[in-house]
Amino acid sequence: MSNNIKCSHCHLEFSEDVMIEDGSYYFCCNGCKGVFHLLSDEGLESFYDKTENVKLSPQIAQYEDSSNFNSSAFYDKFVKTNSDGFSEVSLIIEGIHCSACIWLNEKALDKMEGVVEANINFTNNKANIVWADSNVKLSKIIDMIRAIGYNAYPYDASLQEVHANKERKDYYLKMAVAIFASMNIMWIAVAQYAGFFSGMDQGVKTILNIAEGVLATPVLFYSGWVFFRGSYFGLKNKVVNMDLLVATGASLTYVYSIFITISENGEAYFDSVSMIITFVLIGKFLEVISKKNAADTLDIIGKHLPTEVNVIEGGKTVSLKLEDVSIGDIIVVCSGEKVLFDGLILKGEGYFDESSLTGESKPIYKKSYDNVISGTISIDADIYFEATRDFEHSTLSNLVSLLETAINKKPHIEKLANKLSEHFSTVILFLSIVTFFIWWLWPHSFEESLMVAISVIVIACPCALGLATPVATLVGLNLGAKKGILFKEAAQLETMAKIDVLLVDKTGTLTVGKPEVIKEKIFGEFDINKLYSLVKSSKHPISIGITTYLEESCENLNEIIFDEFSQVSGRGIVAICKEEEVIGGNIQLMLENGVECKYISNHSLFYIAINKKLVAVYELSDSIKDGAKELVSSLRKIDIETVMLTGDHEQSAKNVANKIGIENIHYELSPEDKLNIVEKYQKDGKIIVMVGDGINDILALGRSDIGIVMGSGSDIAVDVSDVVLLNNSLHSLLAAFKISDTTFKLIKQNFGISLIYNAITIPLAMGGYVIPLIAALSMSFSSLLVVGNSMRIKYKVNRK
Amino acid sequence: MDNWVIVMMLSGSLFLGAIALIAFMWGVKNGQFDDQEKYLNATKFDNIEDLQAAIEKEKKLEELKKESYRPE
Numbered sequence: 067m068s069n070n071i072k073c074s075h076c077h078l079e080f081s082e083d084v085m086i087e088d089g090s091y092y093f094c095c096n097g098c099k100g101v102f103h104l105l106s107d108e109g110l111e112s113f114y115d116k117t118e119n120v121k122l123s124p125q126i127a128q129y130e131d132s133s134n135f136n137s138s139a140f141y142d143k144f145v146k147t148n149s150d151g152f153s154e155v156s157l158i159i160e161g162i163h164c165s166a167c168i169w170l171n172e173k174a175l176d177k178m179e180g181v182v183e184a185n186i187n188f189t190n191n192k193a194n195i196v197w198a199d200s201n202v203k204l205s206k207i208i209d210m211i212r213a214i215g216y217n218a219y220p221y222d223a224s225l226q227e228v229h230a231n232k233e234r235k236d237y238y239l240k241m242a243v244a245i246f247a248s249m250n251i252m253w254i255a256v257a258q259y260a261g262f263f264s265g266m267d268q269g270v271k272t273i274l275n276i277a278e279g280v281l282a283t284p285v286l287f288y289s290g291w292v293f294f295r296g297s298y299f300g301l302k303n304k305v306v307n308m309d310l311l312v313a314t315g316a317s318l319t320y321v322y323s324i325f326i327t328i329s330e331n332g333e334a335y336f337d338s339v340s341m342i343i344t345f346v347l348i349g350k351f352l353e354v355i356s357k358k359n360a361a362d363t364l365d366i367i368g369k370h371l372p373t374e375v376n377v378i379e380g381g382k383t384v385s386l387k388l389e390d391v392s393i394g395d396i397i398v399v400c401s402g403e404k405v406l407f408d409g410l411i412l413k414g415e416g417y418f419d420e421s422s423l424t425g426e427s428k429p430i431y432k433k434s435y436d437n438v439i440s441g442t443i444s445i446d447a448d449i450y451f452e453a454t455r456d457f458e459h460s461t462l463s464n465l466v467s468l469l470e471t472a473i474n475k476k477p478h479i480e481k482l483a484n485k486l487s488e489h490f491s492t493v494i495l496f497l498s499i500v501t502f503f504i505w506w507l508w509p510h511s512f513e514e515s516l517m518v519a520i521s522v523i524v525i526a527c528p529c530a531l532g533l534a535t536p537v538a539t540l541v542g543l544n545l546g547a548k549k550g551i552l553f554k555e556a557a558q559l560e561t562m563a564k565i566d567v568l569l570v571d572k573t574g575t576l577t578v579g580k581p582e583v584i585k586e587k588i589f590g591e592f593d594i595n596k597l598y599s600l601v602k603s604s605k606h607p608i609s610i611g612i613t614t615y616l617e618e619s620c621e622n623l624n625e626i627i628f629d630e631f632s633q634v635s636g637r638g639i640v641a642i643c644k645e646e647e648v649i650g651g652n653i654q655l656m657l658e659n660g661v662e663c664k665y666i667s668n669h670s671l672f673y674i675a676i677n678k679k680l681v682a683v684y685e686l687s688d689s690i691k692d693g694a695k696e697l698v699s700s701l702r703k704i705d706i707e708t709v710m711l712t713g714d715h716e717q718s719a720k721n722v723a724n725k726i727g728i729e730n731i732h733y734e735l736s737p738e739d740k741l742n743i744v745e746k747y748q749k750d751g752k753i754i755v756m757v758g759d760g761i762n763d764i765l766a767l768g769r770s771d772i773g774i775v776m777g778s779g780s781d782i783a784v785d786v787s788d789v790v791l792l793n794n795s796l797h798s799l800l801a802a803f804k805i806s807d808t809t810f811k812l813i814k815q816n817f818g819i820s821l822i823y824n825a826i827t828i829p830l831a832m833g834g835y836v837i838p839l840i841a842a843l844s845m846s847f848s849s850l851l852v853v854g855n856s857m858r859i860k861y862k863v864n865r866k
Numbered sequence: 867m868d869n870w871v872i873v874m875m876l877s878g879s880l881f882l883g884a885i886a887l888i889a890f891m892w893g894v895k896n897g898q899f900d901d902q903e904k905y906l907n908a909t910k911f912d913n914i915e916d917l918q919a920a921i922e923k924e925k926k927l928e929e930l931k932k933e934s935y936r937p938e
Contacts, residue, residue, distance in 0.1 A: 250883060
């Protein structure tokens with residue numbers, strides 16, 4: 067051990083005799099040596115100063131030809147041209163583990179001729195690279211990243227994400243200005259209010275007014291720009307929205323205050339201008355950060371599927387891109403791999419997991435001349451199959467295109483806040499105009515009537531209304547996150563509270579999705595280690611179920627090495643150990659080997675026989691998740707109907723439904739059937755929440771008002787869903803309903819509070835009784851009341 | 867006379883505050899808050915080499931801009 071030597075590049079230690087010696091350096095492989103020399107040539111040796119204590123992964127991977135990065139199709143999709151005429155691409159860099167890696171990548175790329183900028187984010191390993199395409203091609207850049215021991219692949223940073231980040235940053239800046247100015251205006255206002263009661267020189271008053279005016283200007287025109295823009299778009303669509311109320315209120319007050327400052331007579335309201343804008347802007351910002359970056363559906367398929375398959379061509383295995391495979395090509399699939407094409411098996415046999423497509427919980431046995439479906443996973447089969455459809459027309463691609471339409475058709479429920487604010491804004495604007503004319507016609511001066519009319523708008527200004535929804539939903543979201551419920555968008559809390567029907571998938575959602583041992587029957591003495599070693603060597607779900615059971619129930623398990631061992635596809639396993647024949651499998655295997663068995667049950671059975679004598683039987687069944695029954699009964703109490711949708715057979719569907727207490731079940735459904743059921747309910751005006759986990763649920767998940775997915779579900783399902791239950795538990799599903807229900811109730815309460823507040827203050831303002839101090843104080847007070855009320859969500863949910 | 871004291875103090879403090887605000891906004895726009903790790907690490911690995919590299923990078927950008935400029 068003492069003569070182990072560190073590789074000069076990756077710092078992994080190996081024995082001296084296997085190292086490649088090169089001068090005073092040692093390398094574990096040629097890959098590391100190559101990278102090391104490349105870095106020395108480029109003058110980037112200081113990389114090693116930064117990585118003294120870091121172990122890198124050795125450079126072993128071989129990469130495909132990078133020239134396809136230069137194809138025009140690739141450029142069309144991923145490469146943008148920026149305003150200076152340079153090309154720009156977003157890449158994800160693989161293999162980054164420390165800040166030195168970032169440094170190395172950036173430096174190496176910077177040194178390349180033609181590269182203008184390389185910027186890598188440490189947190190998410192995303193790189194933004196800008197280069198002059200006339201000097202260097204993208205493939206060269208990718209080659210460089212690969213040459214120094216990393217890999218890069220492009221991601222479509224299209225619109226969504228970039229746009230969302232930009233919007234967020236924009237809000238940060240606007241809020242920074244608004245909060246800074248408001249805070250300063252506040253302390254100036256303290257002096258003003260003190261002066262209002264104890265008397266103040268007109269000269270000092272003017273100075274304070276001017277200072278406030280200077281501070282309020284950027285708030286109104288920079289931070290408040292969103293409201294002007296919002297009201298413009300609102301008016302264009304003939305809608306009076308909250309933005310219009312905020313914009314008119316703030317700008318009228320602003321103009322009026324300038325007039326007061328110049329005429330040196332009366333009270334200026336600059337503090338109201340900045341406070342209104344700041345409060346409502348914070349509300350808007352909270353909405354922006356809790357909005358979901360809608361999944362880029364086009365990307366979904368690319369993200370979760372391998373891009374290549376192994377195809378036999380002229381006796382050799384070659385990797386082909388999915389698009390290049392044509393009908394009639396012979397494709398190789400090994401155990402554990404995903405089948406990406408529909409086809410006919412030519413050679414090989416074994417079990418396939420179709421549960422993600424059909425919901426069928428038991429693996430399906432397939433042999434030569436059986437059809438395989440794209441999207442299924444080979445459990446233990448190594449097969450050659452002939453593609454009968456190209457990728458574009460495969461079952462899997464069909465699903466994805468159906469999914470896109472399903473998501474686009476997703477209904478959008480109108481939010482309470484939007485409905486309310488439209489009427490509210492119209493009423494307030496109308497009231498203030500009426501007030502103005504009444505005061506003016508009742509002989510008052512023009513200025514005085516205008517001031518009263520403005521004070522109506524100012525006091526009604528919806529600070530509390532603007533904060534009512536975002537604060538409450540944010541508290542709800544945080545509470546959910548603590549309980550392992552991930553709402554992707556705040557508005558979903560409100561939608562979920564209005565649910566009529568809950569649709570649930572069976573396998574993986576109501577049930578665990580894996581067979582578990584429910585009964586063990588031992589007929590004779592035998593060495594448990596033999597059974598353990600036997601089942602451990604198979605990947606079949608039943609074997610895995612028994613392995614888990616044995617590991618939980620027995621101690622000191624040892625694996626025995628068998629003298630002979632073979633898997634009988636579709637039957638079980640046969641092994642020989644010290645002249646003892648151990649057979650484990652289903653009834654067919656037993657009968658074929660002349661073992662007598664009489665034990666029969668509805669569930670899946672695993673027999674084990676030693677020397678042709680049955681010694682034990684294990685009964686396995688997919689068990690129901692904890693809390694399923696409780697979920698159904700508590701939902702029934704609040705008048706929510708639960709319906710089970712499954713692709714599984716009638717018998718197993720009914721078994722589960724009876725145990726849980728679901729009356730309404732649909733079975734043997736294809737993914738499209740599930741979608742149709744969702745659509746049927748929606749046509750009746752019902753609001754649908756769908757819970758599922760697999761690819762067979764994605765269409766229904768995408769189309770339903772709220773799609774909830776188990777965290778263990780397939781990646782695609784997680785992507786299209788609105789809510790993710792991270793701990794897969796049905797208890798948290800129930801908690802999600804409770805949280806959304808409570809949040810929605812408190813949102814309604816918040817609206818109530820701000821409406822009552824307005825009902826009291828608006829008549830006062832119309833009567834001309836509102837002095838600036840009261841206006842400012844009551845505005846803050848109502849906002850605080852709403853925020854405080856929202857905090858009660860946590861308490862209420864926990865008490866339920 | 868009194869009024870001038872108020873004006874001076876107000877404008878002085880607002881000016882200082884504004885500088886801090888502008889510095890913060892510059893930082894946000896510059897992406898300094900996007901990636902905490904990287905900017906903190908940059909201070910750890912601060913050296914002359916990097917400064918030199920930054921200058922060279924700017925030079926290169928200028929050259930490339932000139933090159934890619936083609937009057938239409």
